[in-house]
Amino acid sequence: MRGQVLGVDRTSGDGQISGEDGQRYTFRPGDWSDEKGPAVGLRVDFATEGTRAIRIFRLPEAQAVSTPERRQPPANDRNKYVAAILAFFLGTLGIHRFYLGRNGSGVLMIVISATVVGLIVTGLWSFIDAVRYLIMSDAEFDHRYARTWSA
Structure with missing residues (x-):
């Protein structure tokens, strides 16, 4: 049977x-x-x-019924151009760091920005970040800033 x-x-x-x-x-x-x-x-x-x-x-043609595959999240839901714009316009507050999941350095930038000298430092820091994001390859950006998903 x-x-x-x-x-x-x-x-x-x-x-x-x-x-x-x-x-x-x-x-x-x-x-x-x-x-x-x-x-x-x-x-x-x-x-x-x-x-x-x-x-x-x-049976020779028998295959186990395949279970439906879970939809995989995108490789990276962050965009380097958005990060560069955030760094350029709101960089002294570290908003671009929060966007990229770098919360520690984002908080550090907010704290440093409390002084005039700190504003100069974080302004330079965020400008360098903006330029770095723009010249970085898409593959490197995805590798560095991809969200880690857990199953």
């Missing part, structure tokens, strides 16, 4: 197959005739012994 694997217990290896006759059959790891073992959605051929599936073979 032919059927499809409905589920497999990861700890014990026991599972269920839905047969073409509409019945459900249980199996144990020893009932498999190949070393790959069961996978949910796999099309199989098997013999029955009551409500148990035995001598289970995977």
